[in-house]
Amino acid sequence: MTQTLQTLFPAGKPIFGMLHLGGDTPEERLARALSETRDMIAGGVDAVLVENYFGTPDDVIRVLEAFEANPPGVVVGLNLLRDFRLGFDLLRKFDVAFLQIDSVCGHLPPDEDADYAAELAERRAATEALVFGGVRFKYQPVKSGRSDEEDIRLGMARADALVVTGEATGQGTDNAKILRFRQVVGPDYPLIVGAGMTAATAAEQMRIADGAVVGSYFKDTHKDTGIVEVAHVRELMDEVRKVRGESRP
Secondary structure (H helix, E strand, C coil): CCCCHHHHCCCCCCEEEEECCCCCCHHHHHHHHHHHHHHHHHHCCCEEEEECCCCCHHHHHHHHHHHHHCCCCCEEEEECCCCHHHHHHHHCCCCCCEEEEEEEECCCCHHHHHHHHHHHHHHHHCCCCEEEEEECCCCCCCCCCCCHHHHHHHHHHHCCEEEECCCCCCCCCCHHHHHHHHHHHCCCCCEEECCCCCHHHHHHHHHHCCEEEECHHHECCCCCCCCECHHHHHHHHHHHHHHHCCCCC
16 A cells, blocks of 8 residues: 555644754764653654754764664654755665655746656655655755745655755745645645644634644744754644643653
């Protein structure tokens, strides 16, 4: 059976806890990633997303190796910033359920976009992992010359779920933008909020979206440079459970 977001997360509306890989040394980055994973799981997240935000690709590999030796017990995702090819390569080596790519459409001029789309399709066909793709994603240029709607529709064909964000890490994603994406993708295609969700915005946004990536809000400072605090994870997850119709475990 072909994997989908629904089959991967049957309860629906999953929350993906972001591992930013902060720390001053490779050893500290690994230790913090494993500690933050435990704390996010204790708080109730459905998956962890490993990203070289502060770390390096080697740091990502060390975390995935640690997960391989001692599985964390939740779904694992991956985002290799600035190197989607390495991301796909790592899907063949590790038990990773999904790969996030910050832009699958809109960031390239037309003469480069066709080759990119062909390569992306080829790499997707070679893996069973899902691809979460950004369109009009934070920090990504817009060079396609197409409208938002055109790029959103092309993005749907290039990914298994679309990820929508505001302008920066930790900055809220505007509800109007989430709704605009929903109107284009329709009710059945998976839409994920990729940045800026808080306990105060979670319920409303999760009624529109099908999942969310949460990083900064889970930190002790509510900033990407902080360290995950279980109480913050639980606070947001309590709001998500209300939308799911679940009680707190």
